[in-house]
Amino acid sequence: MKAYFASVQPIDLSQVEPSSFKAASTVFEWQSAMQEEIEALHAQGTWDLVPLPPAKNLVGCKWVYRIKKNADGSIARHKACLVAKGFSQEEGIDYSETFSPFNWSLRQLNVKNAFLHGILQEEVYMTQPQGFESKLHPSDFVCKLRKSLYGLKQAPCAWNERFTSFFLPSLGFQASLADPSLFVQHSSLGTVVLLLYVDDIILRGSHSSLITSVIEALTKEFDMKDLGQLNYFLGLQISYQSSGLFVSQTKYIKELLARVDLQESKPCATPCLSYHHLLKDDGKPYSHPQQFRSIVGALQYLTFTRPDIAFSVNQACQFMHHPMESHVVAVERILRYLKGTLDFGIHFQPGILNLQAYSDADWASDPNDRRYVSGFIVYLGSSPISWASKKQHTVSRSSIEAEYRALAIAAAELA
Known part of the structure; x- marks a missing residue:
């Protein structure tokens, strides 16, 4: 008879995100990250230590730890954030307004401790950060x-107001009407486009000197980190080719397949069967509906670079509230299709900048309510820039009506 022995290997805590200050305080990388955060808070003059006035609400705080990774999965940096427990704030007392918006060279920047640059209009008191209590003041x-x-x-409102309403206009940037996070600077020397997502900035300009001048202005006002050429952003991988720009989500797909343990699954040739329609009450209810919603939500994010799965994902989204086992099978097919098309993405290439749009409708095809599904895709030159597949809210009385409604939706996207 064979004997088997199991051994327990110690976990390298620098490779995981700790859930508590106690765990993080024993690891050099996280100690350094917390010290860097505290120094930044003090440098910004984020608070004054005072006695708590009577009848004032006290907001708690905690440390949150995140590992920032590169596109290849390697660790880029350890990030520790001191986070106020905003759920204990009282509206009208501790805050009044909230907000959460989100061949040219392409650059990526990061604003260090972005929210610290926002100016508070309200009077807010917070407990001292754990592990960094002042020894020069009373404990209360x-x-x-x-x-x-x-x-x-x-915090998001204060930072956004500081950056978009006061700083960017001073550099000649104007907000885009199409996207509240997009800003454009026009001058006799050329054009610069700036995209802001929380504390990440993407710059694209018609000349490198224009980008350099904007970066210099940003650095004078904020503590910036120049990440160089844009290669990885919010799960999107950007590669530069002689024929243009290629955007994909290969790493994101691999992580998604690992979540559902389908790394070794057999690939499918298509994301769905053309003759098969999902039914509302087909089979047994799925025992883990929350997991179904989580995976389908992740698939929705994939449609940013994968219009080929837009129709299939839209079908699965219609059963979020009460998924059946048959719906899970359909989602698994989408994942198996992605397994075989990991490197698919969108190719943006130079060309004549003319807009073209295509639309279609599938009249009365849904057996559950006989509503039609419309879809469209918009090209700028030869590059797709907008697409959607969606079941509509009305029942069309003829295929002509469905087609005209789909055409109107596509035309509205161009307007």
């Missing part, structure tokens, strides 16, 4: 915040 002193902090309900 608290932090009176002067700058916004991650976790405060008004």
Whole structure:
């Protein structure tokens, strides 16, 4: 008879995100990350230590730890954030307004401690950060915040107001009407486009000198980190080719397949069967509906670079509230299709900048309610820039009506 022995290997805590200050405080990388965060908070003059005034609400705080990774999965940096427990704030007292918006060279920048640059209009008091309590003040002193902090309900609003309403206009940037996070600077020397997503910035300009001048202005006002050429952003992988720009989500797909343990699954040739329609009450209810919603939500994010799965994902989305086992099978097919098309993506290439749009409708095809599904795709030159597949809210009385409605939706996208 064979004997088997199991051994327990110690976990390298620098490779995981700790869930508590106690665990993080024993690891050098996380100690350094917390020290860097505290130094940045003090440099920004984020708070003053004062006694808590009577009848004032006290907001707690906690440390949150995140590992920032490169496109290849390697660790880029350890990030520790001191986060205010904004759920304990009282509207009208601790805050009044909230907000959450989100061959040219292409550059990526990061604003260090972005929310610390927002100016607070309200009077907010917070407990001292764990592990970094002041030894020069009595233990009952608290932090009176002067700058916004991650976790405060008004923090996104304060940072966005500072950056978009006061700073960018001084550089000649104007907000785009199409996207509140997109800003354009026109001058006699050329054009610069700036995209802001929380604390990440993407710059694209008609000349490198224009981008350099914008970066210099940003660096004078904020503590910036120049990440160089854009290669990885919010799960999107950007590669540069002689014929243009290629955007994919290969790493994101691999992580999604690992979540559902389908890394070794057999690939499918198509994301769905053309003759098969999902039914509302087909088979047994799925025992883990929350997992179904999570996976389908992740698939929705994939449609940013994969219009080929837009129709199939839209079908699965219609059963989020009460998924059946047959719906799970359909989602698994989409994942198996992605397994075989990991490197698919969108190719943006130079050409004549003319708009073209295509639309279609599938009249009365849904056996559950006989509503029609419409779809469209818009090209700028030879590059797709917008697409959607969606079941409509009305029942069309003829195929002609369905086609005209689909055409109207596509035309509205061009307007």
